[in-house]
Amino acid sequence: MSKPIGHYTSYTINDGSLLESLQEKYGSTFELMTRREKLFLISAVAAQLCDQAPGRCRDEIYTVGHQIKSSLPLYDREGLVEALTNQIRYGQSLSVEELPMKQ
Structure with a gap:
């Protein structure tokens, strides 16, 4: 509910x-x-928050995004949106300075 x-x-x-x-x-x-309208707003807000966040994404995260799109069923993608949202709000995240260095 x-x-x-x-x-x-x-x-x-x-x-x-x-x-x-x-x-x-x-x-x-x-x-x-509609479902599509809600998903559009999620996408728009996420893009704005991403633009405001410091640093940049590691290249491997772009690969993970593609894997999610091509491999996960709809239910799991929806669950992943919920899990990531929860982690952004209430979880811990690495700071830009803590990202692993490329070797």
């Missing part, structure tokens, strides 16, 4: 924010959006 947007964000009722506007237009769980 989906939880309302306020569960995941700082949105509070009547705060006049973009989140309030989105909730009013598309529902508290975005039930008035």
Whole structure:
């Protein structure tokens, strides 16, 4: 069962924010959006966050992305999005300085 947007964000009722506007237009769980629209927004937000993150991706991560696209079934790709989102928000990540050096 989906939880309302306020569960995941700082949105509070009547705060006049973009989140309030989105909730009013598309529902508290975005039930008035298509699956494709939700995936597009995930992609857009992820691209923006990636652009703002310091450093760059190792070449091998691009290969991993291709492997995920070509090898994982839909259910596992959806689960991976959820797992990565959870790790970004609540987990630990290497800093740019901690990345392994190329040999």
